[in-house]
Amino acid sequence: MLLIPCPWCGPRDEIEFRYGGQAHVAYPADPSALTDAEWADYLFMRDNPKGEWSERWMHAAGCRRWFNAVRSTVTHEIRGSYRIGEEPPA
Amino acid sequence: MTSRRLETGGRGIDRVRPISFTFEGLPYRGFEGDTLASALLANGVDVVCASPILGRARGVFSGGVEEPCAFVEVTAPRFEPIMPATAVRLVDGLVAVGRPGVGRLPADDAGAPAADHRHLHVETIVIGGGIAGLRSAVDAARNGDRVLLVDERHWLGGTATADDRVDDEPAPAWIEAAAGELADAPEARVLTEATALGVYDDGYVVVYERSVPMARVWHVRAGRVVVAAGAHERPIAFADDDRPGTMLASSARLYADRFGVLPGTRAVVFTTNHSGHEAGIALAIAGLEIAAIVDVGEAGPVSERARARGVDVRNGWAVTGTDGEPRVSAVHAAGPGGATASFQADLLLVAGGWNPAVQLWRGINGGLRYDDALACFLPDGTGPRWLEIAGAAAGEGLPTVTPFWFTPAEDLSRHFVDLQRDSTVADVLDAVSRDLRSTEHVKRQTYIGTAIDQGRTSGVLTAAIVNQAWGAGPGAQGPTNARPPYTPVPYSVLAGRDRGPTLLDPVRTTPIHPWHVAHGAVFENVGQWKRPWYFPAGGAEDLHAAVARECLAVRRTAGVMDASTLGKIELTGPDVATFLDRIYTNRMSTLAVGSIRYGFMLGLDGMVFDDGVAMRLADDRYLITTTTGGAAKVMDHVEEWLQTEWPDLRMYATSVTEQWATIAINGPEAREVLAALGTDIDVAAGAFPFMTWRDGEVAGMAARVARVSFSGELAYEINVPGHYALAMWEAVMAAGAPLGLTPYGTEAMHVLRAEKGYVIVGQDTDGTVTPHDLGMSWIVRKDDSDFIGKRSLRRPDTVRPDRKQLVGLLPIEGDRWIPEGAQLVAPADADATPPVPMLGFVTSSYRSPILERTFALAMVKGGRDLIGSTIVAATTDDPIEAEVTAPVFYDPEGTRRDG
Numbered sequence: 011m012l013l014i015p016c017p018w019c020g021p022r023d024e025i026e027f028r029y030g031g032q033a034h035v036a037y038p039a040d041p042s043a044l045t046d047a048e049w050a051d052y053l054f055m056r057d058n059p060k061g062e063w064s065e066r067w068m069h070a071a072g073c074r075r076w077f078n079a080v081r082s083t084v085t086h087e088i089r090g091s092y093r094i095g096e097e098p099p100a
Numbered sequence: 101m102t103s104r105r106l107e108t109g110g111r112g113i114d115r116v117r118p119i120s121f122t123f124e125g126l127p128y129r130g131f132e133g134d135t136l137a138s139a140l141l142a143n144g145v146d147v148v149c150a151s152p153i154l155g156r157a158r159g160v161f162s163g164g165v166e167e168p169c170a171f172v173e174v175t176a177p178r179f180e181p182i183m184p185a186t187a188v189r190l191v192d193g194l195v196a197v198g199r200p201g202v203g204r205l206p207a208d209d210a211g212a213p214a215a216d217h218r219h220l221h222v223e224t225i226v227i228g229g230g231i232a233g234l235r236s237a238v239d240a241a242r243n244g245d246r247v248l249l250v251d252e253r254h255w256l257g258g259t260a261t262a263d264d265r266v267d268d269e270p271a272p273a274w275i276e277a278a279a280g281e282l283a284d285a286p287e288a289r290v291l292t293e294a295t296a297l298g299v300y301d302d303g304y305v306v307v308y309e310r311s312v313p314m315a316r317v318w319h320v321r322a323g324r325v326v327v328a329a330g331a332h333e334r335p336i337a338f339a340d341d342d343r344p345g346t347m348l349a350s351s352a353r354l355y356a357d358r359f360g361v362l363p364g365t366r367a368v369v370f371t372t373n374h375s376g377h378e379a380g381i382a383l384a385i386a387g388l389e390i391a392a393i394v395d396v397g398e399a400g401p402v403s404e405r406a407r408a409r410g411v412d413v414r415n416g417w418a419v420t421g422t423d424g425e426p427r428v429s430a431v432h433a434a435g436p437g438g439a440t441a442s443f444q445a446d447l448l449l450v451a452g453g454w455n456p457a458v459q460l461w462r463g464i465n466g467g468l469r470y471d472d473a474l475a476c477f478l479p480d481g482t483g484p485r486w487l488e489i490a491g492a493a494a495g496e497g498l499p500t501v502t503p504f505w506f507t508p509a510e511d512l513s514r515h516f517v518d519l520q521r522d523s524t525v526a527d528v529l530d531a532v533s534r535d536l537r538s539t540e541h542v543k544r545q546t547y548i549g550t551a552i553d554q555g556r557t558s559g560v561l562t563a564a565i566v567n568q569a570w571g572a573g574p575g576a577q578g579p580t581n582a583r584p585p586y587t588p589v590p591y592s593v594l595a596g597r598d599r600g601p602t603l604l605d606p607v608r609t610t611p612i613h614p615w616h617v618a619h620g621a622v623f624e625n626v627g628q629w630k631r632p633w634y635f636p637a638g639g640a641e642d643l644h645a646a647v648a649r650e651c652l653a654v655r656r657t658a659g660v661m662d663a664s665t666l667g668k669i670e671l672t673g674p675d676v677a678t679f680l681d682r683i684y685t686n687r688m689s690t691l692a693v694g695s696i697r698y699g700f701m702l703g704l705d706g707m708v709f710d711d712g713v714a715m716r717l718a719d720d721r722y723l724i725t726t727t728t729g730g731a732a733k734v735m736d737h738v739e740e741w742l743q744t745e746w747p748d749l750r751m752y753a754t755s756v757t758e759q760w761a762t763i764a765i766n767g768p769e770a771r772e773v774l775a776a777l778g779t780d781i782d783v784a785a786g787a788f789p790f791m792t793w794r795d796g797e798v799a800g801m802a803a804r805v806a807r808v809s810f811s812g813e814l815a816y817e818i819n820v821p822g823h824y825a826l827a828m829w830e831a832v833m834a835a836g837a838p839l840g841l842t843p844y845g846t847e848a849m850h851v852l853r854a855e856k857g858y859v860i861v862g863q864d865t866d867g868t869v870t871p872h873d874l875g876m877s878w879i880v881r882k883d884d885s886d887f888i889g890k891r892s893l894r895r896p897d898t899v900r901p902d903r904k905q906l907v908g909l910l911p912i913e914g915d916r917w918i919p920e921g922a923q924l925v926a927p928a929d930a931d932a933t934p935p936v937p938m939l940g941f942v943t944s945s946y947r948s949p950i951l952e953r954t955f956a957l958a959m960v961k962g963g964r965d966l967i968g969s970t971i972v973a974a975t976t977d978d979p980i981e982a983e984v985t986a987p988v989f990y991d992p993e994g995t996r997r998d999g
Binding site: 028036046050053068087095 | 303745886892896
C-alpha cells in the first residue's frame with residue numbers, strides 16, 4: 011500500500027485516496043472544434059510509460075482535494091506531489 | 101512407540117513442564133517449548149499424514165514453514181484447517197489429526213478465529229529473529245529507532261545451534277543478551293509466533309501474530325524494512341525420496357539441539373555441501389549412528405573430518421533410492437564406475453544446498469541473481485530504497501555447493517520434487533516435453549509450487565530441472581514468484597472485527613426509519629441504505645398484493661413515501677449557474693428562483709451518468725438531487741471538475757443528503773393532504789405550479805415543498821431538516837388518514853414510474869446509454885454551448901441507427917411476466933437453434949395494477965422503428981411474445997400531474 015504525500019495533509023495510506031489517472035490531460039478548450047479522431051484521442055488515449063509520470067490523486071477520506079504526484083510505474087516510488095496549478099517537482 | 105527423546109539436552113524445551121496432547125485420537129506427552137513436529141518425532145510417530153494424491157505415507161520432513169509433508173488439522177485449542185506440524189507450537193490440550201493436501205472447513209464458522217487489528221509506525225522493522233535479525237534490531241534500537249522485530253517461530257535465535265559462535269560467544273548466550281537488550285530498549289518491540297505475511301509499497305508490512313489469546317494483525321508502516329528470514333535447506337530428488345525417515349539434514353540437527361530429539365537411530369547423510377557433513381558430525385556427537393555420508397562432491401576438509409571420526413564417507417556418490425515399510429530401512433547409493441552400495445538405516449538426511457528466503461524481498465521487486473558457487477538465487481541489491489536484506493537470506497554464511505538436483509535414473513516417476521503436490525521429476529520433464537519453457541507454465545502444468553508451502557523446497561529444484569532440460573545454464577530462470585501471504589492466514593483473521601451486519605458495511609437509515617420498522621415495513625438494500633420495499637397490510641400481505649394496493653392508492657387517492665435517501669448537494673457561489681450548465685445536458689442557468697428542472701449528467705463519453713432535479717434557491721444557490729446510489733459519485737464528479745478543470749469558478753459544493761429528509765405525497769388527493777396538514781403556502785394549482793418549490797410552514801414546522809413527481813400523479817415533496825422528519829411524517833400520516841393516505845415502498849415506486857416510462861439510471865441504463873437512446877433528446881440542449889459529454893454525442897458510434905433504444909413491451913398474453921434481464925429475439929428466431937441474434941434485453945418488468953396487465957421496459961436495437969411489431973423474450977422453456985410499444989403506458993398526455 012502506497013504512502014502518498016498529500017500536499018495538504020502530509021503522508022497518508024493509499025486507502026484514503028482515489029486514483030485519477032494521468033495528470034495534465036486538459037479538457038479541450040473547444041471540444042466541438044475537434045475531429046472525431048482528436049476527440050477520441052482525448053477521451054480514450056492515455057500514456058502508459060515505463061518509468062515516471064504525473065498522475066492525479068484525490069484525498070477522498072481526508073481533505074478531498076485533488077492533486078498531482080510524480081510516481082514511477084516501475085518501482086511505485088512517489089518522488090513528490092504538488093497542488094493543482096503547480097509545476098511538477100524538478 | 102519408541103521414545104526418541106534424549107535423556108538430556110534440548111535447550112528449547114522445559115522438561116519440568118510436560119504437556120499432554122492428542123494426535124489421531126491417541127494421547128501423547130511433550131514438553132513446553134516443543135513444536136507438534138518435535139513432539140511427534142520424540143514419540144516415534146513416523147507417519148503424520150498421507151500424501152494428497154498418491155496416498156503415500158509421509159512424516160516430518162523439515163523443521164519449519166518449508167515443510168512439504170507433515171500437515172495437520174488442529175481442532176483445539178484454536179481451530180486451524182491445515183498447518184504444517186513444524187509450525188504448530190505445542191500447548192496443553194492440543195488436539196490434531198493428519199490432514200493431507202487441503203484443509204476442511206467446519207460447516208459453521210463458530211470456530212473461525214477472530215482477530216484484532218493494530219497499526220504501528222516504526223523506523224525499522226526486522227523480519228526474522230535469527231542472529232542476523234537480532235543484530236539488525238539491536239543496531240537499530242541503539243540508533244534510537246522505534247523497532248519491531250517479528251519471528252514466525254516461538255523462539256528467538258532461528259536455527260542457530262549451541263555449537264555456533266557469534267562474536268566469539270556461544271550463540272545461546274549471544275541470543276539471550278540481544279533479546280535482553282531489546283526487551284530493555286524503550287522503543288523496541290519483539291513479537292514471536294508472528295509472521296510477516298507480506299511486504300508492500302513504501303515499507304508497509306502486514307504481520308499475523310498468533311501468540312496472543314486473540315490473534316492480531318499488525319499493519320506496520322516502517323521507514324526501513326530488513327528481511328532477515330534466513331535460508332531454507334533444499335532436498336535432492338531420487339527414487340522414494342519421500343519415505344518417512346527422510347529429512348533435511350539441518351532440520352534433524354535442529355531437533356537434536358533445540359528439542360533433545362534424535363529423529364532416528366542410524367542415518368545416511370546425502371549431501372552436496374559441507375553443511376551436510378557438519379550436521380552429520382553434530383548428530384553423531386549427540387548419539388546418532390552415521391552409516392555413511394554420501395557426498396556428490398569431492399573430498400574436502402570437512403569430509404576428512406568426518407572420515408577421521410570413522411564415518412564411511414563416499415565422495416562422488418549419490419543416493420539412488422530407499423526401501424522401507426513405510427519408514428526408511430535401507431538406503432541405496434551409487435558411485436563412480438558403476439559401484440553400488442546399500443546401507444541399513446532408519447534415517448536419511450538430505451542436504452541439497454540452501455535457498456535464501458527471498459520470497460518477501462522478491463515480492464516487492466527486490467532483484468535476484470544466480471550465484472554459481474552457492475547454487476542459489478541471491479538478492480542482487482536492486483529494489484526499493486527502504487528495503488534491506490541480511491544474514492542467510494542475503495547468502496551470508498551459506499556453503500559452497502556442488503550443484504546436484506536429482507539422481508539420474510530410468511524411471512523418474514518416484515523422484516518427488518514437490519512432495520505436497522506429489523509431483524515428480526518425470527512430471528517436470530513431461531511438461532518440458534510439451535514445450536513448456538517458463539517455470540510459471542511448468543508450475544501450472546505440474547502444480548508444483550501451488551501448495552501451502554508455495555514451493556519452498558521444490559521451486560529452485562524445479563527451475564534447475566527445467567533449465568537443465570532445455571540446455572540452459574543453471575540460474576537461466578529462477579523459481580516461480582511466491583506471493584503473499586508468506587504462510588496461510590484465516591480470512592476471519594484478516595476480517596478481524598469488521599464482520600457481521602453492522603461492521604462489514606455501514607447501514608444507513610433515514611430519520612423516519614423507526615416508523616417504518618414499527619409499521620412492519622419489509623426493507624430492501626439500496627446501496628448502504630435500508631429503504632421500505634413495501635408495507636404488508638396486517639403484516640401478512642405478500643409483495644404482490646401489497647404493491648398492487650400501494651400503487652392503486654397512489655393512482656386513485658394518495659400515497660406517501662420516504663424519499664430521504666435521494667442524494668442532495670447544495671451549490672453556492674456566483675458561478676454556480678455557469679457550472680451547472682456545464683455538467684447538465686439542459687440549461688440550468690435560465691431557471692428562475694423558485695423553480696425546478698429535471699436534468700441528466702453525462703460522462704465524458706456521452707453516456708447517462710446520473711439524473712435528478714435542480715432547484716434554484718437563490719441567484720447564487722442551487723440544490724441538486726441525485727439518485728440514491730449515485731450521491732457520492734456525483735459529489736466526486738462535481739468536486740473533480742471544480743478542482744481540476746475549472747478552479748476559476750467561484751463556488752463550492754456541500755453534501756446535504758442527510759441534512760434534509762424528503763416526504764413525497766403522490767396522488768390525486770395529495771393537495772388535500774397538504775392542505776389538511778395546515779400550511780401557509782398557497783397550494784392552489786395556479787399559485788404553486790408543477791416544477792416549482794415554496795418555503796413555508798407545514799404542520800407548524802419550517803419546510804420546503806417541491807412539486808415534482810416520480811409517479812405521474814399530482815405530487816408534493818415536503819423537505820424538512822432531518823431532526824423534524826419523523827414528526828413531519830407522523831403529522832402527514834395523521835392528516836392523511838381520513839383521506840386514505842397509504843404509505844408505499846420502493847417496489848410500488850418502481851411500478852408507478854415505469855408505467856410512466858421514467859427511467860432509473862443504473863436499472864434501465866448501464867453506462868452505455870445516451871439520452872437519445874432513451875428517446876429523451878428533449879433534455880439535450882441544441883445551442884452551441886458546451887457541456888460534459890456533448891462532443892461524444894456526435895461520435896460515429898453514438899449516432900449509429902442500430903443502437904439499442906428504450907421501448908416498451910406489452911406481452912401478448914397480458915398475464916405473463918417477462919423476467920428482468922431476459923434476452924429479446926426476433927419471432928422467427930424464437931424456435932431456432934442458438935446462437936441467434938440478440939436484439940436487446942428487458943431492463944424493467946412489472947405487473948401494473950392500474951392497467952391490469954404486465955408490461956416492461958427494454959433496450960432494443962433500433963427499437964423505435966420496431967414499435968408496433970412483435971418481439972420474443974427468450975426465457976428458458978416458454979418464450980414470451982410481446983408487442984413493442986412506446987415506453988409510456990399510462991396517462992401519456994401527462995394530465996394527471998396537476999391533480
